[in-house]
Amino acid sequence: MKSILALLALLLTLPASAAQLTIELDHASKTWQTAELLKHPDARTVQIVDDVSYKRTMTYRAVPLASLLPGLKPASHVQAVALDGFAAELAVAPLLENTGARAWLAVEDPAHPWPALGDGKPSAGPFYLVWTDPQAGHISPEQWPFQISSIKQLQTVVERFPALLPDPKLAANSPINQGFAVFQKNCLACHRLNGAGDAQMGPDLNIPYSPTEYFGGDFLKRYIRDPQSLRRWPQAKMPAFSASVLPDHELDLLVGYLQHMAGRKQQP
Structure with missing residues (x-):
């Protein structure tokens, strides 16, 4: 021994x-x-x-x-x-x-x-x-x-993962497309959407349900700001996105993109 x-x-x-x-x-x-x-x-x-x-x-x-x-x-x-x-x-x-x-x-x-x-x-x-x-x-x-x-x-995310794209009829500078840019910068490293993406850590954000479909009121925004304030467990890995990292207007754009994509589900 x-x-x-x-x-x-x-x-x-x-x-x-x-x-x-x-x-x-x-x-x-x-x-x-x-x-x-x-x-x-x-x-x-x-x-x-x-x-x-x-x-x-x-x-x-x-x-x-x-x-x-x-x-x-x-x-x-x-x-x-x-x-x-x-x-x-x-x-x-x-x-x-x-x-x-x-x-x-x-x-x-x-x-x-x-x-x-x-x-x-x-x-x-x-x-x-x-x-x-x-x-x-x-x-x-x-x-x-x-x-x-x-x-x-x-290749770029847009070229590799068309299932992430908002409605092509939207203007390039529309709030939804701006929200897509926020999603790519802040979420795609951990999450997939419609099965598209290379991340292995977090859940898919649209299949089978978008978080905009099961978080009521402003709880999704509160969750993004401080995940541990709504769901707490020892191995939780999602970081808090403070306003200095994700300003309020960008958070609004991100949620708008997720709401839009809830109507554009594609099975992996």
């Missing part, structure tokens, strides 16, 4: 293992090892104030994400896939910026692992997309994927 306990104690003191990140672009593909990224010529030590995942100031060794996306044009689109099935849909233009809000790939050093995200939870590593000066680009929490395992260049 003593030998088993000693072995367990030794394992707990060992540093986190190195990892690898695959980046698949239309014109190139590369798998990066942790050590390579830590030694990347563009790697820097960056301080992130009010880190989205850790809720405090954090310091990371990180590489500008633009340095890892050679040849991509601003109109391109990528998806960052996490170990837990979170699939962040990311327009490339903000990722290429080198002023204002700037995207960095934080790399967890196995010799100096990051803290756990909570009791019984792992860290945000091995790779985590963080932003300096995020308020300059209106960056949402869904644009901070952690535990990233791969980044893939894909």
Whole structure:
């Protein structure tokens, strides 16, 4: 028994293992090892104030994400896939910026692992997309994927998932289409709709029922603002969307899109 306990104690003191990140672009593909990224010529030590995942100031060794996306044009689109099935849909233009809000790939050093995200939870590593000066680009929490395992260049959400589209007769700048844009930015990383999407975490938001069909009054908005205020359980993962992240007018647009799509159900 003593030998088993000693072995367990030794394992707990060992540093986190190195990892690898695959980046698949239309014109190139590369798998990066942790050590390579830590030694990347563009790697820097960056301080992130009010880190989205850790809720405090954090310091990371990180590489500008633009340095890892050679040849991509601003109109391109990528998806960052996490170990837990979170699939962040990311327009490339903000990722290429080198002023204002700037995207960095934080790399967890196995010799100096990051803290756990909570009791019984792992860290945000091995790779985590963080932003300096995020308020300059209106960056949402869904644009901070952690535990990233791969980044893939894909067609846009509209091209890949037509089942998400509002009525094509609507004007491009209609409130419903604006709500669709809010949905893509804030919801699609965790949820599917009409079976469309790549996320593996949250429930479908239209099949068999839209939340607009079973949340009465303003309870859906209250739920989005603070999920734990309506449904509380230990493993709940949906974050609260404060007004600073999702302003009231955008929340209204999002609910309008969901109400519209409740009338456009498509079976997966």
